[in-house]
Amino acid sequence: MENAARVLIVDDTELNREVLEGLVASLGHQPMVVSSGKEALALLSKGPVVDLILLDILMPEVSGFDVLQFVKNDEHLARIPVIMISIVDEIESIVRCIELGADDFMTKPFNAILLKARINACLARKEFEDKEKQFNFWLADSYQKLQKAEQTRDEMFNMIVHDMNNSLLMLLGETEMLAHTLGSQMDEEANESITNISTAGKQIQSMVGVILDVSRMEKGQISPMREEVDVYQLVRSTAKQYEKEIKNHGGALTTSFSPMEIICQLDRKLLQRILQNLLTNVVKHGLTHETPAVHLDVCVDDTLMKIRVTDNGSGIPEDKADKIFNKYYKINPRNKGLGLGLAFCKMAIEAMGGSIMADASTSGGARFTLSLPILK
Amino acid sequence: MARGENTFPQIAGLNIAHAVEMIGGNYTLYRRLIGKFPKNHGKAVTEIQSALENGDRDLAYRVAHSLKSVAGTIGAEELQNCAASVVVGLKKDMDISEQLEETERVMQEILQSIKQLE
Numbered sequence: 001m002e003n004a005a006r007v008l009i010v011d012d013t014e015l016n017r018e019v020l021e022g023l024v025a026s027l028g029h030q031p032m033v034v035s036s037g038k039e040a041l042a043l044l045s046k047g048p049v050v051d052l053i054l055l056d057i058l059m060p061e062v063s064g065f066d067v068l069q070f071v072k073n074d075e076h077l078a079r080i081p082v083i084m085i086s087i088v089d090e091i092e093s094i095v096r097c098i099e100l101g102a103d104d105f106m107t108k109p110f111n112a113i114l115l116k117a118r119i120n121a122c123l124a125r126k127e128f129e130d131k132e133k134q135f136n137f138w139l140a141d142s143y144q145k146l147q148k149a150e151q152t153r154d155e156m157f158n159m160i161v162h163d164m165n166n167s168l169l170m171l172l173g174e175t176e177m178l179a180h181t182l183g184s185q186m187d188e189e190a191n192e193s194i195t196n197i198s199t200a201g202k203q204i205q206s207m208v209g210v211i212l213d214v215s216r217m218e219k220g221q222i223s224p225m226r227e228e229v230d231v232y233q234l235v236r237s238t239a240k241q242y243e244k245e246i247k248n249h250g251g252a253l254t255t256s257f258s259p260m261e262i263i264c265q266l267d268r269k270l271l272q273r274i275l276q277n278l279l280t281n282v283v284k285h286g287l288t289h290e291t292p293a294v295h296l297d298v299c300v301d302d303t304l305m306k307i308r309v310t311d312n313g314s315g316i317p318e319d320k321a322d323k324i325f326n327k328y329y330k331i332n333p334r335n336k337g338l339g340l341g342l343a344f345c346k347m348a349i350e351a352m353g354g355s356i357m358a359d360a361s362t363s364g365g366a367r368f369t370l371s372l373p374i375l376k
Numbered sequence: 377m378a379r380g381e382n383t384f385p386q387i388a389g390l391n392i393a394h395a396v397e398m399i400g401g402n403y404t405l406y407r408r409l410i411g412k413f414p415k416n417h418g419k420a421v422t423e424i425q426s427a428l429e430n431g432d433r434d435l436a437y438r439v440a441h442s443l444k445s446v447a448g449t450i451g452a453e454e455l456q457n458c459a460a461s462v463v464v465g466l467k468k469d470m471d472i473s474e475q476l477e478e479t480e481r482v483m484q485e486i487l488q489s490i491k492q493l494e
């Protein structure tokens with residue numbers, strides 16, 4: 001024990017006080033002696049001025065029980081360990097003390113060795129509890145600070161990305177203008193340069209877009225709207241945006257729809273973003289085959305509408321299948337992009353009350369299935 | 377006196393060696409306790425008797441109780457046993473005049489022994 005503990009001795013018998021005082025001092029602690037329960041109460045009402053109390057039970061006017069009760073009922077004093085001292089034949093007293101919350105019990109006449117052991121045990125336990133309490137405070141405090149720091153970081157990050165997006169729009173806009181006004185006057189090389197600038201710009205825009213989508217999703221800023229949507233029409237028009245690129249890879253994009261039209265209530269823009277992200281994902285990873293084939297089909301299964309995007313690429317490795325919807329996860333870390341697209345898809349579809357699943361297509365490629373409840 | 381192993385005087389009615397061991401081996405403390413015993417507890421039996429005459433059973437009980445523990449602490453085993461029977465008698469609301477007599481007798485012996493130690 002590094003520090004000397006302040007031990008309060010409460011006993012109305014002088015001889016007992018002397019013995020206890022001697023014992024406590026010999027342990028290297030600081031004895032504080034009072035000769036009545038009344039004095040003990042007076043001292044303790046000043047607050048937790050002691051680390052341990054040795055309390056005689058049988059005392060006139062204010063008994064040991066009274067003092068014990070006072071201590072255990074006071075929120076500032078309750079944690080001070082109390083060792084009750086009494087004669088061995090009072091079983092009723094022992095039980096009462098335990099019920100009132102005494103930490104330990106000692107019998108008279110004193111056994112110095114036992115008393116020393118009990119005092120040390122109580123003080124060690126209290127010291128440990130104090131340290132634990134301190135640690136818990138520190139832990140809670142650190143966690144709060146961490147959460148705040150994360151929040152600040154996210155806010156700053158999103159502000160930057162937002163500003164970037166604005167500059168990007170300017171960049172792309174101006175490039176389009178250039179192509180439009182000067183295109184015919186420029187040679188093939190110059191035109192190609194402009195196209196490359198445009199493509200690179202659009203890639204950045206795509207990345208920025210998905211970051212903003214995810215951030216808004218997480219902040220709960222996107223609450224899905226409801227409007228009447230012709231699902232087939234939406235899927236067709238979105239797929240068309242990717243037709244050219246897939247063709248450039250030597251592949252083909254096909255669609256198929258089940259006979260019944262599906263017109264239902266959902267968030268058009270959000271579903272479009274989900275489909276765009278899925279198709280971007282396919283373009284990035286699913287066109288490895290000699291003749292890439294991407295297929296979109298929509299069907300109705302009971303009360304659910306299912307939209308499936310399949311490719312004949314190299315598919316999703318089985319050990320990675322459960323990770324692909326995690327934020328920032330990339331199957332190959334060297335791949336371009338941020339690994340946010342699928343995470344966004346999952347967040348968004350779930351916000352709409354649906355679900356997304358990934359498994360293997362019949363050709364061994366990847367198959368993504370969106371399921372949405374049909375709401376009229 | 378030194379805190380030696382068998383350097384304690386052999387006094388009738390007082391198991392000094394045991395008592396010193398129980399209070400942590402501090403013989404100096406023991407001497408001090410013994411010195412205060414006559415003044416603080418010598419008249420215990422009289423105190424119990426007047427308490428009972430005044431109808432204050434609680435006080436009688438406390439004094440008997442106190443005597444029992446103090447007697448034990450100084451190693452006065454016979455006195456401790458006497459006090460114990462007084463305590464039991466009081467608890468059971470019995471007539472304790474015999475026990476008190478016996479206690480007084482032993483008390484006087486102890487007080488004599490203590491005088492010898494001085």
